[in-house]
Amino acid sequence: MTNFPPITVLGGGEYGSAIVYTLFKAGLPVVLVVKSSELYLRRPVCFAEAIHSGLQQIDDVSAVLVDENVLMNFESDALNVKWKKAVQFHIQTQQIPVVILEELPDFVEILQPEYIVRTDRTLFPGITMESAPLVIGLHPVHTIYQHCNLSIESRQNYFIGDVYVTPPDSEKLTNFDFHFFKQPWETINSPLEGVFISSKNIGDNIARNESLGKIEDIEIRSPFDGQIWGLYHSGKIISVSKPLGLIYQGPPTEAYHSFSFAHKVVAGTALREILHFRRF
Numbered sequence: 001m002t003n004f005p006p007i008t009v010l011g012g013g014e015y016g017s018a019i020v021y022t023l024f025k026a027g028l029p030v031v032l033v034v035k036s037s038e039l040y041l042r043r044p045v046c047f048a049e050a051i052h053s054g055l056q057q058i059d060d061v062s063a064v065l066v067d068e069n070v071l072m073n074f075e076s077d078a079l080n081v082k083w084k085k086a087v088q089f090h091i092q093t094q095q096i097p098v099v100i101l102e103e104l105p106d107f108v109e110i111l112q113p114e115y116i117v118r119t120d121r122t123l124f125p126g127i128t129m130e131s132a133p134l135v136i137g138l139h140p141v142h143t144i145y146q147h148c149n150l151s152i153e154s155r156q157n158y159f160i161g162d163v164y165v166t167p168p169d170s171e172k173l174t175n176f177d178f179h180f181f182k183q184p185w186e187t188i189n190s191p192l193e194g195v196f197i198s199s200k201n202i203g204d205n206i207a208r209n210e211s212l213g214k215i216e217d218i219e220i221r222s223p224f225d226g227q228i229w230g231l232y233h234s235g236k237i238i239s240v241s242k243p244l245g246l247i248y249q250g251p252p253t254e255a256y257h258s259f260s261f262a263h264k265v266v267a268g269t270a271l272r273e274i275l276h277f278r279r280f
Contacts, residue, residue, distance in 0.1 A: 006031050006091060007274060008111060010127065011119035012048025012098065013040040015138060015154060017058065018263035019117055019270050020047055020096055024061050026271055029091045031111060032063060035101045035123045041230025041246045044202060044257035050098040052233065058257075063096040067103065080110045087111065108132070115274055118142055134277045136270055139164055152269045154262070156183070161265040163273060186224045188245040190215065190238045198234035203227070203256050212245050222247060229256040 009020050012034040023030045034048045043049050047063040049056040056063045064070075066086045074085040083104060090097035099107060101124070108116075108131050116132040118124060121141050129135045129149050137148030144151055144167050153162040162168075190196070194216035200206060205227050212220045213234065222245070230246030232238055248256065259267075 004028055004278070005114040006087070006111070007115040007117065008033060008107070008113035008132075009117045009119070010124045011035075011038065012050075013038060013046055013119065014042055014259070014263055015266055016117075016119040017045055017047040018259045018267040019119070020063070021058060021061055021259070022264070022267035022271050023274070024096055028271075028274070030096055031087055031091070031113070032096055032098045033101055033104075033107055033124075034098060038120070038123060039232075039242060041232060041243055042202075042256070043231070043233075045259055045263075047096065047098060051100060056098075061096065063098050064090055066090065066097045066099050080106075083110050115277070117270055117274075118148060121147055134274070136273060138266065139168070143167070150273065152266050152273075154266050156262045160262055161269045163269060184248060184250045185229065186226070186247045186249060187243050188212065188220070188222060188224075188247065190232075190240055190242050190244045191220070192216065192218065193240045194218075194237065196220075196232050196234060196236060196238045196244065198231060200228055200231065202229065202231050203254075205252055206247065220244065224249065226250075227252045227256065 006029040007023055008031045009016050010033050012032055020030050020032050032047055038048050040046045040048060045058060047056050050063045050065040054065045070086050071082045074082045076082045087097045113132050116135045118127060118137045135148040137151040138154040139151040142148045142151050144164055150163055150165045153159045192215055196213055196215050198213040199211050206222045208225045209221050212222050224247045226247040226249040229248040232244045
């Protein structure tokens, strides 16, 4: 679909990355806009990792960071033209361009997206339903008629993947039941602020009271048995009470580097709604 306008996805965590991956595999051009302060633990399935490494690959899909070094390759007097050329270059070479919001705060004006998919309201508060002809948000973090034109249910229950074009029934929200989708993960939060030095890797098994790493020479021990599915960056500062590790409590598996069914459902719905909007 070479004539399809690029789709801008905001947020490079698990949901944003699953949506980017699904759109890209469907042959649609995608731009990923991330913020340097994004906090995500399942780094093998997050395209925002390109911030730190310059390149993040999930299966056969590559995301490349667009920064000042890349812009130097494009001759132009205007910086906004360089940004557009750099983004188009990566799209044409079958890569996903990753843009850091702090380096391109006026990305809506420069990229002029026709489709925006929002995954985290707090990271992109300036985006509204007027920012593009179609703005998709994730429910319940985005509000219809304010943050987006339509929202996709992202909570893991039998409603997941439902599309709301008007505010959903308040009774549905109040009585939301997670019983059928018990989460097999436990999160370890940081007990203090400081530089985290990991002694484990994602995919490793860990026992209760075993060290996950250190913060300011204080051992951070796991209160759970299981397999590490998510882990904060070693060598970076973490704030108190922020998520530090994600422990899977099922049998050890290689699925820690794969998207979950919830991410796939939401991503598939986003693809369907964009194609439906394009058709009509």
